[in-house]
Amino acid sequence: MALALLAVAMASVIAGATYGIWWNPDLGFWKEMARRKFAWVEKLHGKHDRAIGVVGGSTTLFAIDAGMLEEKYGLPVANLGMAASLGPDVCAGFGFSALRRGDFLIVSLEPAMLTDQTAPTASGTQLAIALGRPELLTWGNGPGLFLRLVNPATILPGGYHVVTLLGKLALGQRLSRYKLEDSRPGGFLITNERQPFAEALKSGGTGPLQLSADGRTLLERMRTEADARGIQIAYVLPWAFCPEPAAAARRAAYRPLLHQIGQIMPVLDEPQLGVHTVLADFSDSAQHLTEEAARHRSEVFAETLRMHLDANPAH
Amino acid sequence: MNFSELRFWIYLTVALAVVALIRPLVLHASGHRNEAASIYDRTAILGIGLFLLGCVSPTTLGIFLFVCAITYLGLALFLRRAGAHRYLFLVILVPLQLLPLLYYKYGDFFANGILRQDIPGLSGLIIPVGLSFYTFQVVGFVIDTVIHKHPLPTFLDFMNFAGFFPQIVAGPIERRESLLPQMQAFRFRWDAAAIDSGAPWIVLGLFFKVCLADNLAVHFDPRSADNPFSIWLNNLIFGFRIYYDFAGYSFVALGIARCFGINLTLNFASPYVSTNSQEFWRRWHITLSTWFRDYVYLPLGGSRTKLWGLTILLVFIVSGIWHGAGWNFIMWGALWGLMLLGFHAFKRLRLPAMAGWALTMLGAFFAWLCFYETRTPVLLTKIATLLTPASYTAENLHAAARMLEPGNAFVLGVFLLLACLTLAVEWWSLRRFDEPYAIFMRPAVLCILVVLTVLLAPSEKNDFIYFAF
Numbered sequence: 001m002a003l004a005l006l007a008v009a010m011a012s013v014i015a016g017a018t019y020g021i022w023w024n025p026d027l028g029f030w031k032e033m034a035r036r037k038f039a040w041v042e043k044l045h046g047k048h049d050r051a052i053g054v055v056g057g058s059t060t061l062f063a064i065d066a067g068m069l070e071e072k073y074g075l076p077v078a079n080l081g082m083a084a085s086l087g088p089d090v091c092a093g094f095g096f097s098a099l100r101r102g103d104f105l106i107v108s109l110e111p112a113m114l115t116d117q118t119a120p121t122a123s124g125t126q127l128a129i130a131l132g133r134p135e136l137l138t139w140g141n142g143p144g145l146f147l148r149l150v151n152p153a154t155i156l157p158g159g160y161h162v163v164t165l166l167g168k169l170a171l172g173q174r175l176s177r178y179k180l181e182d183s184r185p186g187g188f189l190i191t192n193e194r195q196p197f198a199e200a201l202k203s204g205g206t207g208p209l210q211l212s213a214d215g216r217t218l219l220e221r222m223r224t225e226a227d228a229r230g231i232q233i234a235y236v237l238p239w240a241f242c243p244e245p246a247a248a249a250r251r252a253a254y255r256p257l258l259h260q261i262g263q264i265m266p267v268l269d270e271p272q273l274g275v276h277t278v279l280a281d282f283s284d285s286a287q288h289l290t291e292e293a294a295r296h297r298s299e300v301f302a303e304t305l306r307m308h309l310d311a312n313p314a315h
Numbered sequence: 316m317n318f319s320e321l322r323f324w325i326y327l328t329v330a331l332a333v334v335a336l337i338r339p340l341v342l343h344a345s346g347h348r349n350e351a352a353s354i355y356d357r358t359a360i361l362g363i364g365l366f367l368l369g370c371v372s373p374t375t376l377g378i379f380l381f382v383c384a385i386t387y388l389g390l391a392l393f394l395r396r397a398g399a400h401r402y403l404f405l406v407i408l409v410p411l412q413l414l415p416l417l418y419y420k421y422g423d424f425f426a427n428g429i430l431r432q433d434i435p436g437l438s439g440l441i442i443p444v445g446l447s448f449y450t451f452q453v454v455g456f457v458i459d460t461v462i463h464k465h466p467l468p469t470f471l472d473f474m475n476f477a478g479f480f481p482q483i484v485a486g487p488i489e490r491r492e493s494l495l496p497q498m499q500a501f502r503f504r505w506d507a508a509a510i511d512s513g514a515p516w517i518v519l520g521l522f523f524k525v526c527l528a529d530n531l532a533v534h535f536d537p538r539s540a541d542n543p544f545s546i547w548l549n550n551l552i553f554g555f556r557i558y559y560d561f562a563g564y565s566f567v568a569l570g571i572a573r574c575f576g577i578n579l580t581l582n583f584a585s586p587y588v589s590t591n592s593q594e595f596w597r598r599w600h601i602t603l604s605t606w607f608r609d610y611v612y613l614p615l616g617g618s619r620t621k622l623w624g625l626t627i628l629l630v631f632i633v634s635g636i637w638h639g640a641g642w643n644f645i646m647w648g649a650l651w652g653l654m655l656l657g658f659h660a661f662k663r664l665r666l667p668a669m670a671g672w673a674l675t676m677l678g679a680f681f682a683w684l685c686f687y688e689t690r691t692p693v694l695l696t697k698i699a700t701l702l703t704p705a706s707y708t709a710e711n712l713h714a715a716a717r718m719l720e721p722g723n724a725f726v727l728g729v730f731l732l733l734a735c736l737t738l739a740v741e742w743w744s745l746r747r748f749d750e751p752y753a754i755f756m757r758p759a760v761l762c763i764l765v766v767l768t769v770l771l772a773p774s775e776k777n778d779f780i781y782f783a784f
Contacts, residue, residue: 001758002507002514008762012769122774153321159530159771163726195721 017155021126024157025165025175030082030123031130032180034094037187040066041078041098048076049102052305055095056108057084058189059238059287064108065298066186073302079187081108083123088113088215090124092222093136101230106305107222107265108238110287111257111274114215125154140225190291193284209257219264226265234266234308237274239297241286244277251275266312268304316367316444316484318567319524323367330366334359338503356503357471360575364480368445371484375443378415382446383477385411386453387470390460394467401461409454416450419443424640445484447637451606452488453477458610459491472499479577481568485561487582487602497577509576515756516570522764523563525772527734531556533773534727536718537687540696543706544715546684552727554683555734558587561600566752585741585751587679590671591662592654595679598751607634628652638686643694647685654678 021027044051052075054064060081069075080094088109095105120137128136157165168175182190211219219235226233237258242250251273258267276282281293289297317323338355345351369376389411393404419442426432456476459465468476475498482489535552539545565582572579586598596604607630615626628649635648666674681701688694700706719727744754754760 001511001761004758005514005518005761005765008765009769012766016770119775153772153774156769156772156774158774159526159730160533160726160773162770163729164722167725167729 013156016157020122020155020157021130024126024161026161026177027123027126027130029176029178029180030086030127033183033187033189034082034127034131036183037078037080037094038098040186041080044070044076044078045100050076050104051099052077052104052106053080053095053099054078054106054108054236055092056081056238057086057088057091057110057113057287058082058285059084059110059240060108061187061189062191062283062288063239063294063297064186064301065184065188065294067184067188068186068295069298069302070186073306075302075305077186077305081187084110084113085121086124086127087121088118088218089120089142090128090136092218093128093133093139093142095222095231096139096225096229097133097135099229099231104232104234104309105222105226106268107219107233107235109218109235110238110240111209111254114219114261115209115212115257116214117212118214118218120154122154122156122158129155140221142221188294190294191283191288195284207253208255209253211257211260216260216264219261223265232312234268235261236268236270236301236304238287239272239274239276239289241279241282242275242277243279247275247277266308268308270300270304272300316371316480318564318571319521319529326367326370327363330363334363334503353502354471357475357498357501359503360480360498360501361471361475361478364475364478364483367480368478368483371444375445378419378443378446379449379478379483382412382415382450382453383474385414386457386477387467387473390457391467394460405458405461408457412450412454412457415443416446419446421636421640428640448486448488449477449483451603451637455488455606455610456491456495465491468495468499475501479572481571481575481577482579485564485568486600487565487568487580488606489580489602493580494577501575501577504576506576510574513570513573513575515761516566516573518570518761518764518768519752519755520563520566520568520570522768523559523566523737525563526764526768527730527737528556528558528560528563529773529775530730530771531559531727531734533775534719534723534730539715539718540693541700541706542711542715542718543700543703544712545718546697546701547680548715549687550680550683551731553687554587554680555731557683557686558583558599559734559737585738585745587676587738588672588742588745588751589675590666590668591675592651592658592678595675596651596655603634603637624656627655631655639689641689642691643685643689646694647682650678650682650685654682 041051041053054060054066054077058081060079061083062081064077064079064081066077066079069077078098080098082091082094084091091109091113092107095107099105125137128134165175167173177193178189178191182192184190223233225231235258237254254273254275258273261267276289276293276297278293281290281296282288283290338352338359341355342352345355365376365380368379386408389408393401393408419440422434423438423440426434427438456473460467467473472495476489476491476495477483479489479494479498531552535549535556537546537549537553539549562583569579569581580602582601584598584601586595589595589598611633612626612630615629616622617626620626629652631648631652632645633648634651635644635646638644638647684697684701685694688697716724740754741751745751748754755764
């Protein structure tokens with residue numbers, strides 16, 4: 001009996017891991033997005049003497065129109081933003097995996113990734129394995145791949161994914177939330193999805209934000225790794241929705257956080273301080289800008305970047 | 316010592332491998348004497364327990380050793396000298412045993428909370444894992460030994476009684492007469508029948524913990540204080556979570572112990588099928604309930620005293636305090652005490668089973684609010700919200716629904732359904748076989764549980780709730 005149960009458990013782990021890494025439609029989407037981003041950086045390296053990669057979660061992914069920045073302003077920017085669910089270390093790892101000596105890495109991780117306790121996520125590990133890029137996990141002497149793989153939870157799809165997948169199959173819905181057809185040159189993604197989210201934001205208040213121990217460790221690790229690789233590094237706050245009455249408080253909450261980040265790496269100053277109060281400029285979440293709003297955000301970013309580059313020319 | 320972490324199983328396997336490798340050498344050196352094998356096995360199982368406890372933290376191990384040393388030395392000293400003053404001895408030794416528990420669990424609440432002394436060293440203390448459980452176990456041991464004039468076991472056997480690793484951190488709280496003889500006779504044996512009888516409990520426990528409790532825990536969001544529907548939903552999530560979490564832990568402990576040939580007490584017997592509050596406490600955390608019955612309730616006179624109602628209330632308040640230092644736990648205990656008194660007052664009414672079950676569950680899930688909401692002013696606001704009929708409006712219902720993202724709501728709904736289905740199986744099992752978990756022990760059902768546990772395990776790690784007690 002015990003041996004039979006063990007055999008069933010092992011077979012389930014193998015089946016779950018096979019699905020999680022190779023057949024998971026959601027991961028398939030992110031795998032292809034990652035490939036396009038890496039290819040874009042290669043193209044930039046061929047055309048320009050340096051590339052500027054912006055890493056972060058989906059707040060970056062839906063905000064920086066890198067193709068437009070290159071075409072209109074000649075800025076060699078790559079949008080390396082992915083999904084926050086991959087974990088901050090894997091999101092940051094995209095910068096170190098794609099960029100090379102002399103490039104510029106702009107960190108635009110969401111504040112929550114830096115102020116909360118964070119842990120490596122299963123989907124981050126699965127994506128790194130699926131892409132064949134273990135450095136997404138192990139950059140800067142990060143936890144070894146073996147330590148992650150030895151825990152079956154990091155290679156299995158997880159209850160949330162399985163249940164939502166079954167729900168989508170039952171309802172005949174698309175298996176991946178976003179479509180590859182909506183990706184734009186440079187790694188930028190748009191969506192026509194619209195979902196109400198303002199209600200969910202009403203209950204949460206914001207006090208002064210501070211770096212968590214995990215957030216500080218991550219940023220220090222990034223700074224050390226960037227210095228070792230000869231990559232310039234800076235931080236910029238991503239934009240997220242905040243109702244007008246709470247905007248001043250939100251900006252005040254971000255200031256101590258930016259001060260702490262500024263002690264680790266340069267911070268690109270933007271007057272908005274990551275706060276955007278126009279609800280119509282967001283699509284399916286308080287972090288995802290619409291295509292038009294993303295163009296505006298990209299132009300603001302181009303201006304900020306230009307000022308920083310003028311003040312801090314490449315070595 | 317988190318059974319749902321792979322690390323625990325790796326440490327255990329390594330420790331067992333070391334024990335198995337050294338065993339033939341020791342037996343050979345001792346000329347294969349039976350007594351030497353017995354001493355080696357009992358020393359080795361203790362070593363495994365101490366090693367696993369040390370892996371949690373050196374402080375955890377140190378405090379456990381301190382409590383054991385105080386208990387054994389005190390007992391040895393007084394059994395020699397106390398003679399007729401046995402009861403006086405208890406009055407001295409039991410508080411000494413409780414000292415670390417009082418310091419870590421209640422020091423901040425009493426010194427800073429009630430006496431307002433502002434002692435910074437007492438605030439934010441982390442309670443060493445298992446302290447409440449093994450302290451109660453060794454207190455019970457001392458009382459049993461003194462009252463029933465049992466002989467003092469060897470130090471090795473006492474340590475094995477106090478530190479048997481599957482149950483040390485979260486029970487069951489075992490009694491001298493059930494666990495000590497088993498530990499005295501303990502031998503390492505490859506017993507396929509024992510393993511086959513333990514494995515199903517491990518599978519059921521992991522299913523409860525990993526698949527049900529951990530997936531429900533993700534959706535627990537107790538921020539709302541003015542929406543009764545949100546509060547009830549969180550009470551429901553917490554109530555399911557704490558049962559599947561704690562019962563899950565207890566079942567894994569039971570299963571591991573059985574694999575080693577040791578029978579532990581079943582700590583849960585499907586409490587959510589209870590049709591009255593008295594039955595609930597006969598099915599929930601059984602070893603703690605019997606501990607309070609035997610060492611607090613009966614010595615205070617039990618049902619023979621005129622102050623029986625007050626005794627019940629006192630026992631439940633003390634039980635609340637055992638769970639944590641805070642007014643919320645006192646309220647939780649008092650609420651259960653009142654519910655029990657209410658049951659006794661009205662039991663002649665003989666409600667239909669379904670109505671009794673509904674009333675008991677309403678009370679149980681209402682009371683969980685006092686368990687998880689540790690901020691007293693917020694707790695009082697939430698209670699007021701739940702008790703205000705005018706707050707049950709359609710607008711609040713819609714607002715509560717909007718608090719959940721559609722995807723999250725669907726996933727939560729599925730896991731609540733799975734939790735209810737599991738309860739239904741328990742109910743059917745109890746009805747059909749008079750054993751709440753009999754159906755889960757069938758091979759085909761166990762295979763389904765294994766597959767569900769592996770595929771539905773959440774990515775986020777969650778400790779066992781009762782580690783905090």
